Each structure stands twice: as structure tokens, then as C-alpha cells.
Amino acid sequence: MARSDQRNGGQLPVTPPTLADVAERAGVSRQTVSNAVNNPDLLRPDTLERVRQTIAELGYSPNRAARNLRTRTSSLIGLRFAPAQEGTANAAMDRFVHSLVEASEEVGYHVLLFPGDDEDPVVGYDNLLRSTAVDAFVVTDTYLGNPQAAWLSQQRAPFVAFGRPWDDDEARHPWVDVDGAAGIRLATQHLIDRGHTRIAWIGWRKDSPIGEDRRSGWTQTMHDNGLSTTGLASRVEDVVHSGAEAAAVLLDSARPTAFVCASDTLAMGVLHTLWIRQLAPGTDVAVVGFDDSQVAQVFPVGLTSVRQPLEDVAVEIVKALRALLSHQPVTERGVLLEPTLAIRESS
Amino acid sequence: MARSDQRNGGQLPVTPPTLADVAERAGVSRQTVSNAVNNPDLLRPDTLERVRQTIAELGYSPNRAARNLRTRTSSLIGLRFAPAQEGTANAAMDRFVHSLVEASEEVGYHVLLFPGDDEDPVVGYDNLLRSTAVDAFVVTDTYLGNPQAAWLSQQRAPFVAFGRPWDDDEARHPWVDVDGAAGIRLATQHLIDRGHTRIAWIGWRKDSPIGEDRRSGWTQTMHDNGLSTTGLASRVEDVVHSGAEAAAVLLDSARPTAFVCASDTLAMGVLHTLWIRQLAPGTDVAVVGFDDSQVAQVFPVGLTSVRQPLEDVAVEIVKALRALLSHQPVTERGVLLEPTLAIRESS
DNA sequence: GTGAAAGCGCTAACAG
DNA sequence: CTGTTAGCGCTTTCAC
Numbered sequence: 001m002a003r004s005d006q007r008n009g010g011q012l013p014v015t016p017p018t019l020a021d022v023a024e025r026a027g028v029s030r031q032t033v034s035n036a037v038n039n040p041d042l043l044r045p046d047t048l049e050r051v052r053q054t055i056a057e058l059g060y061s062p063n064r065a066a067r068n069l070r071t072r073t074s075s076l077i078g079l080r081f082a083p084a085q086e087g088t089a090n091a092a093m094d095r096f097v098h099s100l101v102e103a104s105e106e107v108g109y110h111v112l113l114f115p116g117d118d119e120d121p122v123v124g125y126d127n128l129l130r131s132t133a134v135d136a137f138v139v140t141d142t143y144l145g146n147p148q149a150a151w152l153s154q155q156r157a158p159f160v161a162f163g164r165p166w167d168d169d170e171a172r173h174p175w176v177d178v179d180g181a182a183g184i185r186l187a188t189q190h191l192i193d194r195g196h197t198r199i200a201w202i203g204w205r206k207d208s209p210i211g212e213d214r215r216s217g218w219t220q221t222m223h224d225n226g227l228s229t230t231g232l233a234s235r236v237e238d239v240v241h242s243g244a245e246a247a248a249v250l251l252d253s254a255r256p257t258a259f260v261c262a263s264d265t266l267a268m269g270v271l272h273t274l275w276i277r278q279l280a281p282g283t284d285v286a287v288v289g290f291d292d293s294q295v296a297q298v299f300p301v302g303l304t305s306v307r308q309p310l311e312d313v314a315v316e317i318v319k320a321l322r323a324l325l326s327h328q329p330v331t332e333r334g335v336l337l338e339p340t341l342a343i344r345e346s347s
Numbered sequence: 348m349a350r351s352d353q354r355n356g357g358q359l360p361v362t363p364p365t366l367a368d369v370a371e372r373a374g375v376s377r378q379t380v381s382n383a384v385n386n387p388d389l390l391r392p393d394t395l396e397r398v399r400q401t402i403a404e405l406g407y408s409p410n411r412a413a414r415n416l417r418t419r420t421s422s423l424i425g426l427r428f429a430p431a432q433e434g435t436a437n438a439a440m441d442r443f444v445h446s447l448v449e450a451s452e453e454v455g456y457h458v459l460l461f462p463g464d465d466e467d468p469v470v471g472y473d474n475l476l477r478s479t480a481v482d483a484f485v486v487t488d489t490y491l492g493n494p495q496a497a498w499l500s501q502q503r504a505p506f507v508a509f510g511r512p513w514d515d516d517e518a519r520h521p522w523v524d525v526d527g528a529a530g531i532r533l534a535t536q537h538l539i540d541r542g543h544t545r546i547a548w549i550g551w552r553k554d555s556p557i558g559e560d561r562r563s564g565w566t567q568t569m570h571d572n573g574l575s576t577t578g579l580a581s582r583v584e585d586v587v588h589s590g591a592e593a594a595a596v597l598l599d600s601a602r603p604t605a606f607v608c609a610s611d612t613l614a615m616g617v618l619h620t621l622w623i624r625q626l627a628p629g630t631d632v633a634v635v636g637f638d639d640s641q642v643a644q645v646f647p648v649g650l651t652s653v654r655q656p657l658e659d660v661a662v663e664i665v666k667a668l669r670a671l672l673s674h675q676p677v678t679e680r681g682v683l684l685e686p687t688l689a690i691r692e693s694s
Numbered sequence: 695g696t697g698a699a700a701g702c703g704c705t706a707a708c709a710g
Numbered sequence: 711c712t713g714t715t716a717g718c719g720c721t722t723t724c725a726c
Contacts, residue, residue: 016477016479018702018703018704019703019704019705020703028712028713029712029713029714030703030704030705030713030714031705031706031712031713031714032711032712032713034704034705035705035711035712038705042711042712043711043712044711044712047711047712059477060477061474061477061478062478062703062704063416063478063479063702063703063704064415064421064478064479064480065412065415065416065419065421065479065702065703065704066416066702066703066704066705066718067703067704067705068411068412068415068416068704068718069410069412069413069415069416069702069703069704069705069717069718069719069720070703070704070705070706070717070718071704071705071706071718072412072718074411074412076459081444081445081448081458082445083441083442083445093441094430094440094441095430097428097444097460098428098429098430098462101428101460101461101462102462105461105462110459110460110461110480111428111459111460111461112423112457112458112459112460113444113448113457113458113459113460114448114452114457114458115445115448115449115452127408130363130406130407130408131408131409131410131411132363132410132411132412133411133457240645240647244647264645265645268645268646268647269647271647272647272648275622275647275648293641294640294641294642295641295642295645295646298587298611298612298615298642299615299642299646300587300591300615300616300618300619300622301619301622365718365719365720366719366720366721367719375696375697376696376697376698377697377698377719377720377721378696378697378698378721378722379695379696379697381720381721381722382695382696382721385721389695389696390695390696391695391696394695394696409719409720410718410719410720412718412719412720413702413718413719413720413721414719414720414721415702415720416701416702416703416704416718416719416720416721417701417702417719417720417721417722418702418720418721418722419702
């Protein structure tokens, strides 16, 4: 019985048709069918047409495993999927992952998710790498001291980072990042344009290079506009409670009319303090957050927030990935994208 | 040159070691190495030990593609990853995906993400299925009229649904769901226990079976406690604005002292109305949402919310998947899990 | 218990 | 432009 006889109604065949089935049915060799799929230019138009017809009739699709084995590729991109931290507003990961899935699909890749082992952050990468389960990785958590990028580099594993190699001058891997300082400059200038002069900053602790970078956007814009920053800054942990406290302290001491925050989480804290003090956000005191999280969007008084162009980030990452995997000469090590400002009622 | 000679320092070999490399080095046949990996019981303890040692030395890991080709499996679970809708509070997907990744890993599976085509919701599934890229699917959007479940059933494709087959009595596929009505019963009873008697319901339009199910939890608990529901219910779209409007109307007409909402998004609308009217959430009027989203957690006045046990859902789904893929006799078609109530200041 | 042979479905290399 | 040959690395028979 020919393989193609195993089809049954509208259902999928018991065992899907193979290249050989298509070849036999179309009266060509297997290689010709392969070419019709992968190098259509090599076929005469009429042959191509006939083969394509047969492929459609049989519902043929190349077996991934066989192709992967032969080509030593998987068309899979590995991404460690860490959960959004409970109690914080940052759900940027979700948006980014979706963008990455979309962008990958465009060029024939799929995204493979794997969990992170807290004790050994490298074990997940190692397993996938050694079993050649993925072609490359996208590394998202390039925080200070993260060993993954360095480890992957040392293994000569292809990967692109979302995030600059802040602490590592030796890093030679491609990366894509969002210019946080530029985002905060946008936010600060926006507030200045609205007439504010006493604009406070609530950011993270000093050991966060991302936080310091964002902070510099505030400092710079203030100074560029001839405004003082003295006594207007606070560095706290990234939780609502800390943001609220910092806002209370600043309101009592420096009496700012506006707050720029390193995150939406902190901005929520500010809004809480305003609420307690019967101050109207946007009217009495302006507030700007960072990440344009769902919280910013859904909050009754819409929170103005810096929005990362995650869709573009994903596109750039996939672009870099392709260059990496096709061994093209690397033109640029890093790409820095500009965020935008989602303006709402809070400013 | 032997393959195993291609190792170079701590780095990954240029081309990873194969079964043959391990076999040669350990002085056994390839099959024995394969057994050491897949059927260790078949080996004599000393042989097993020697082979394992060699595997460790070489850093050998079976090539996925070859194994997949041979066993006709992929150890991959396909999941269509739809983006969280902007402007709504629901980021449950994020938490669920993470739970699924974790639960899958436990049993040797990985999660493959693919995008959804709005025009043809089936095309993504079809491609992966026909190319045997995944072993099974997890279907999350089992809304009314969703063709995917029926289509996959017809294709005899293995899949488990997160969500009941509300509209389809013919459905015979395994599913896991959360008992939304029970969650709302919990919420309503909680409010009654707090002394409320005029408890309003803000839910979705009637064509949502999920919404009607949740609503029934409210109706039932009210009636069980001898309380009237007349004039206390509203059915609107799932956006903040609608929730705010509905709350305003209800406050004017029925004067409820508490609101139970079908979603955190609607609850945010209620909170907005309370804020405008200078009513204190939790003190003047109680509010309960659904999904325990980040918004509920981060909101200055913590929003009490029904929390779905997504970690358990993932575990149950993986359990069902394994049964499905090992062709075990199916014991139960569906699993219904109980949500919990995350109690915060708003109630 | 261990080893030899075969082949999963595909594509790279070459011959015609 | 098309066909033939070989083999990717693994696991499933089946001998020994």
C-alpha cells in the first residue's frame, strides 16, 4: 500500500506524507521535491507547479526532526522565561515575549521557553545547547553580575542580549537595548514644558546601572534647563511602599510639584501618597512612571509613563540573530532604541 | 582523528560528541550507551557506571533532532501565545505560561510558542502539526465559537484545553478549568460575612458563558443568604470606563455597599467612581475583582480579588497531556479547580 | 547483558 | 535542471 493511500477523509493521515510520497505522486525524484520547497528557483516552472500542486493535495509539510538532523539546525530560539515578580507592576516581559514570537515567526523561527534554575542559572542553557535543541538564545536579564552572557560567550553559543553589557567591557556579543536615559529626558522635558520646575526623582538603589542611567536623564534635563536637582532625589527599593514613603518625605522637604519615577511600581507609590494627602494627580502634582505597564494604563487616573518599544526591540534582536546564525560580518555590536512617552492624566 | 579529539578547553566542542564517541571511549557498543541513557536497568552496574563516567567526561547529551526523528516525538508542547490586551488588567496568561513551563520541564517537555493568525486561527496549529514539530498543544482560548478545539479534535491531534468546552456538548477532549462561580461565591460570602447586604454585581455581556458562570456564583450566594439581587446587577464590556459607569449608575439607583466584579478591569472602574465621589474603598464601599492581576496587587488600596490557581492548572494540564501521549486510558475528561480569594484593603 | 544491522525523513554533494 | 548516492545521530528490532 502506498503511503499516500493512508489518508482518511479530512483528517490528518495516520502518518503524515513524506518527501517520497510527494515525489512518487508527482513523478519526480525526492531531491526535486526538496528543491521545490527549499530552492524553487532551481526548478523549471512547470515542474515546480506540478510538485507544488502535489504538495498541496497531500498536505505535505517537511518533517522538522529530519530536517533538523540533516541541516544541524532547529529553527528554535531559546528564551528563559522568568515569571513576572508578584507585587510589582512590571509586566514588560509579557509584551516582549509576544513581540519576539511574532518577529521570529516572520523569519521562520519559533520560540522555545525554558525555566530558570535559581541555583545554577546556566544549567538550562547548557542542556539545550549540548543537545542542539535550539539554534540560539535570547538573554533578557543582563543585570550586573549575570553570568549567563559571559558563559554563553565562552561556549561560543550564539545569542543576542536584550540589555547592554553594563558591567563588562570585554563583552563582544550583540545586544539590543532601550535608552532609558532618553526616556526619562523625554518625561522630564514634558514636565518642564508643562511649567514644572521642582521635579523630583524617585529611583532605585545605586547598584543598579539601569537605574543610574535613567536617573542621569533626569539630572541632565534639569540642568540643561537651568533647574536645580538638590534635595529632589531619592533612591529606594522597587516596591510600592518605598515609593509612597519617598514621595511623602520629598513632599515634606523639597515640595516638588512633579515626580519622575524609575518604574511604574514606584509611581504607584507616589499616587498612593497623593491620594492620602488629598492631592489630585495631574492637577496638584504630576507623576510619570516607566514601562507603560497595565497598571499605568488601567489606573483610574491614567499614569503617564515611558514606553519601551518592545516590538522594535524584538525585530532588532531577530535581525541580529539572523546575522549571527548566517555568519554574516557583524556590522554593529549594539543597537539602542528610543522609548516614547505615553501621556495620560497624571501629568 | 577521533571525534572526541575535537574538544577544546572548557568550551563546547566544535561539533558535540555523539553516541559513537562515548561508545568508543568507554569501549562498548553504541547501543549500550543508548541503553545507559534510556534503559539503565538493562546494564550491569559496573558497565553502567563506566558509561556514565564517560558521558560526564565528554559532556555528552543526546542530539534532539536525531532522537526526535527516530522516536517520532519532539518533547515539545505547542502554545499559541496571544498578547495581553492593552488597556485591560488581565495578565493571567503570563503567570500561566510560566507555570506551564515549569510543570512541563518536570516531565521533560518544553514549551514552544507560536503566534496566532487572526484571519485563520488554525493555520499555526496546522503547520506545527503537519511538520510534527510538537507532540501536543495546550489550547487556552476556549471562548464561545472558538474553532480550534473542534478542529484539533477532528485532526485527532493531542491537546488539552485550559477552559471548559462551554458550548460544545460533543467535545470529548480533556480539559482543565477554574471554577469561576466558586470564586465569586467565595467573594460574595466574604462580603456578606463582613456585614454587607446590598452587594452589586458588575459583569460581562450575556454572550460570555464564563461571565454568566461567575455571575451565577453571586446570584446563588445572595439567595442562599436570603438577600435580594434585584436591581443590583449590571452587564457591560470589559473596560475600565464601562465599570466606572456601571458603578455610578448602581450607586445612584440601588445604593450598594459592595461590588463584586467579573474582572479586575471592571473593579478598577468601580474604584475610579469611588474616588471621584470621595468614597473610600474598603471603608465606605467594598470592592472585589477577579484574577488577582498585578493591578490588584499594586494598587495603592490593595484590591481584593479572586485568584486562579494557575500553578495547579498547569500541573493538571501536563498530567493530562502525559496520559494522552502515553495512550493511557483516560480516567477523567475534565478537571475543575477551586480558586482562592486574595483579601486586601478594598474589602 | 551486549552487539550488529537497519532505517526514521531529510538535504548536501555530485553526476548526468 | 533533474536524479542518484550517502549519511546526519539516534533507537528499534533481532542475534548472540
